Amino acid sequence: METLLQDVRYGLRMLRKSPGFTLLAVITLALGIGANTAIFSVVYEVMFRPLPYAQPDRLVKVTLQWKHGGIADSVTPVLASAVLENNRVFQSSAMEFPATGCNLAGGGAPEYVPAKRVSAGFFGTLGVAPALGREFLESEAAGGHSAVLSYGLWQSRFGADRNILGQQIACNGETYTVVGVLPRSFRYERRADVWLPDRLAHHLQDNGLNYDLIARLRPGVSLAQAQEDGRRMWAQLAREHGSAWYVRNTEGFNFIPYQRWLARGLRSSLLFLLGAVALVLLIAVANVAGLMLGRTTARAREIALRAALGATRARIVGQLITEAVLLSLLGGAAGVLLAWYLNGGLKAIFAAKVALHMPVQLDLTGLALNGPVLIYTVVISCVVGILAGTVPALHSLRGQPNAALKQGERSVGSSRAQRRGRNLLLVGEVALSLMLLVGCSLLLRSFLLMRGVDLGFNPHNLQVAQLSLASRKFDNTAMVTQFQQKLLEKVRGIPGVVDAASVSSAPLEFGLNLPMPELPGKDCSDNPLEYRAVSPSYFSTMRVPLLRGRTFTRTDGAGAAPVMIINRAMARLCWPGKDALGAQVWIGKGMEKEGLTDQPRQVVGIVGDMKEYSLDQATPPMAFVPQAQVPDAIDGLLYQSFGLLSAMVIRTSGPVDLSLPLARAVREVDPQQPVASVAPMSQLVSDSVAFARVLAILMSAFAGLALLLSAVGLYALLSYHVSQRTQEIGIRMALGAPRERVLAMVMREGIALVAVGTAVGLAAALGLTRLAASLLFGITATDAVSFVVSVLCLLGVALLASYLPARRATKVDPLVALRYE
């Protein structure tokens, strides 16, 4: 202990004695450790921080394993019912029914708030007690009109009235009694302000994977035991419902720890980022090790003297490593400050965009440098110190003490072993930088390709307004059509509006999909059919090209011949090599029981493909039906059961703020109808790639940092070499070496090291970027353009970093050759 303290004291004195070296090393390490701390704080928040529920590690998400790979996040009512009734491993379960919004009325202007329907015992399963009142009882779930409010809504709309319990609220035209208010800290996957009760028995006819099920494991039951029980239940299901599509296409239940399931979409991206910052840190370590190696050279005399005075090898190594650890702890402290600053930026990024696509439990706006994150920082600082200190410490043992004492520092200075050591460090740095550059190029190119993807419609000067038609009065097509027609007339009268149309759900938003009817195409029936109810001017407003036939007109009304328009994807899939125009399509044929049935429709037009799910997913087969001809049953599914937000797409002549005139237009048509949202289409498109953008930005930052550190490392190494070779360069010049030859000689040395590093980095990148394949769009992990651009970028920076010391070498006065003692 005393030895350690002595080493620490001496180490601090040594660092104080060389403030330039200390500052450079601390800044380098701070950049590496700071970036790691900042990213780890995100990783911790998403993957490790306990969810805000009692014993969150006991919660599992019930999912299905697809036969073709991947998982289905939701189950059908039959499957949910089987789990709830037959399981032997769950203490309780929380069931969430298809999403629905709530048009609140009374006590102020009508307002749209997100709402959820859940089973009795939902909050108890999560382990959350309401702040006021209670949660739903089994009797209420059977059809009672009770409601639980979020803390935020209770505060904003009801003035935090403590007598709210027992009061009534009007939601979608129906009255509900408030029975509870959730605590302020409560968070769930998507924000909801009104919670309504529901029960599975009401949905048993639905064959869709629309039901979310979370279960709490019984005390003492392990996940493996639960999976075993899942297999038992699946065997029984397979016997009873073997013909159901969801049994045929899946392998069984997969119970996933709830937190892991929540983080599933972010996990690979975050681990990729963590890997990237780890590489940055390694580069910083190599830089500092290189600096320390140079310093050890200068201290050869001191080290030799210590050895001569009886210091053991272990003691000398210990001293040098202690100094390195002190240095990296200082770097770690500065890194925490940097991380604190970076976290501000990350919070802003996540709050602004990415959070929109993240489960609310993973509240990244609350990023903090908390205890576990700081422990992580201290641990990596110590590891970094040991790594950076080991190379120079081992090198210090190679010299001959008596030689160092006799000849002083100069004779030991240019030892080949040390030179090789520094060269190796630089090669490593370059290789790591190239790996980061390739990763960055791949993500950037992916992002740019995604941004440049053809949407199939023109998003410029296009606005999207969303409304919830979940009120009972809209439970039939006639009412919906009438409301939409009146509203569209009003909207077209707003100054700046060129055209407007309605659609049952906007592109890039959740939409209704139905089982594909029987059609000639071989692969056709395996795909679901995206179903959109539209007004006649939808395609012209969206600027979607008509490829064949015609678009809808006002004459395609309720009593007219049933028609539909399909997209190119469906035409190709279901009528390969044939003409789909004029074909008859009977959606829901034989599905009367599920209430999905329509009547045979004639395909009157084929339109171009539009991006529907996201920019990186292929366009699914789609069917467009005139809103006026939508059967009441499907109308109920669209706006009532699934509570999809009906959209109005509005083409304007230029940038116009439509929020106020649109709200007025809606109020004039129906004073009780609120507008859920109004936003430019370009923003929805931009938001849909927000995470890819964040990933590309962060990777660019890390690759830039890596490049900078490597350039500094190369510059420092060559500067050191030039200073060591001043005399040799002088001699060469005295022997007639032209300055260009000297310039080329030094630069060649730098470029040779960079070339070796590049070769190593390319090989490593080829292997490692495969891990990023799932994050890429439009390119493979071995995309030649990304690799070439990265290598050129690295070589450009290396040339610059080599040029400066090389130019200095040409300034060497050849007289040094004559003046040498």
Added chain:
Amino acid sequence: MIQLRNVERTYKTGPGVTYVLRRVNVDIQSGEFVTIMGPSGAGKTTLLSILGMLDDSWVGEFYFLDHAVHKLDRKKRAELNRQYIGFVFQSYHLLDNLTVYENLDVPLSYRNISRHQRAAMVAETLDRFQIVGKKDLYPSQLSGGQQQLVGVARAVVGNPKLILADEPTGNLHSSQAKEIMELFKKLNDQGTTIIQVTHSEVNASYGNRTIQLFDGWVVNDPKAPKGEGQTAPAASGGNR
């Protein structure tokens, strides 16, 4: 071969300047073996570096083989160095990481000479200096005398007209020194002009002319150009 007229070299020292060479007027003919002597700080090495085109910061006139060096830019001076001059240093200054063969090749590599021709020239020099057997050794594997032998070999490998030697035997013991000086003498006899800087009277005796420098002034030169005043007071330097 060489004419220096009023050559002066100064260094800035703070607000003023320090003279290292003052109004130097020297003529050296082809085939001479000239020794420059003088106490430390007299300007010997500086004069050698000016003659070797390694120093640009002087004033005056310098003619070298019909070239007005003072009118040439740095690049052209370097060209003259490469073409006509060989250097021998006190501390040998062989390049540690190169073999004997490669050390001899270095100055040739800086000229436009083909690899094939260079190999022939190096082989001939190795043979001439009888160091063929040592061609693959590194400098650290040679004795001081052998290293300086290689140093001289490197200076002559390009068949220079002028060899400049700065204390060529300063680091050698007497028998090795004698050997090197004999070598210089032989080269001089074969027609190479040699200018050496030395403190050694014995070494000076190998030459046929000694120029004395003191505090930057030429205080003694048996062949001082006529009419060009070596105006320094003999051995006093007192009127500066």
